[in-house]
Amino acid sequence: MTIDFESFTPELLRRHPTEKWSRPGIGAWVAEMDFGVPPAVAEVLRAVVDAGALAYPTDRQLAEARAATTRWLARTSGWETDPGQVQLVADVLTALAATLEHLVEPGAPVILPVPNYMPFLTLPEVFGHPVLRVPGTSTPRGRHAMDLEGIDAAFRAGGRLLILCNPHNPVGRVYDREELLALAAVVDAHGGRVFSDEIHAPLVLEPTCRHVPYASLDRRTAAHSVTALAASKGWNIPGLKCAQLILTNDDDARRLAPFSPFLAHQASTPGLLATAAAYDRCDAWLAEVVAHLRANAARLGELVAENLPGVGYHEPEGTYLAWLDTRALPVDNPSRFFAERAGVVTTDGASCGAPGFVRFNLAMARGTLERALRQMGDALAAG
């Protein structure tokens, strides 16, 4: 299989626009990729549409999606889970909502390392849980790191549930075993809980990094965490509504049991089928996509240096999101400036909890990436 990445031009993508291409300008914001879906996913979707079989899923289809999830986890990270531990849900945000509603005390504060995925800043509050933001710090190599002292202080201030995002949207870190174990020690010392969002796990770009599922570290982390994942980022199917919440604590599973059928009911039939196909049969497609993203991340470094002097950038270790430090630019709101003056739609870092930064989605054709950065550079030069 060889994906023709350059064939996914803005003109083509606008013909059947997804959210990313629904605004004027080059879409470099919401976390979708421009490369369609793997052939095996398209095939199962075509078959189910042709058969008109878009009704409720069978028990077997539900079981297959759960089993495929466990096979994927075992094959890619050596984490042995049981299909009975896989709670199907519509999406990761629903998994977080269910966790907040059923697995933590009402009103218990949530600890959120920032910057972070935008809805995590607001969704807990909607469910009555105040958010304690903990700004990140830096590794000796200048990479983003979680501030463990800040997280410790947030637990001491009453925080009960930490949201861990790994690989991290938006900073692109893939946390290593030592970092995760150090975090686990802090959580454990306070009897805290962790919601581990691992939706970007298939998208590790840096060859020296490996995704380590937090719950797989040891018995403590399995007991104090729940893990959310989905095929929706790796294989580009977020509109199909199917995600998985892995319950590695029997007490959590018991508490969620009465709600389990209703949560699974929200996963769509095409989503279940596509998820099983993605986890079981789409490694080659994913490998090509990851290679393209890795090359785009490297090219973006050159393009930033050429076009956006003064902007800070580290190649993401994982995800397809680049985190640009635009604080030195002579503009008030760089994301708005790029949308209005360069025709490039990015995500304002303020919505991730870090004003002055810009999140740039690099999951696009190389030619589009080059065009976007040229337009951004020209707009800045024009003042």
Ligand SMILES: Cc1ncc(COP(=O)(O)O)c(C=O)c1O
């Ligand atoms: C880190 C992270 N978590 C969750 C989501 C949303 O996932 P879902 O559509 O399954 O709710 C996204 C989407 O961009 C994400 O990047």
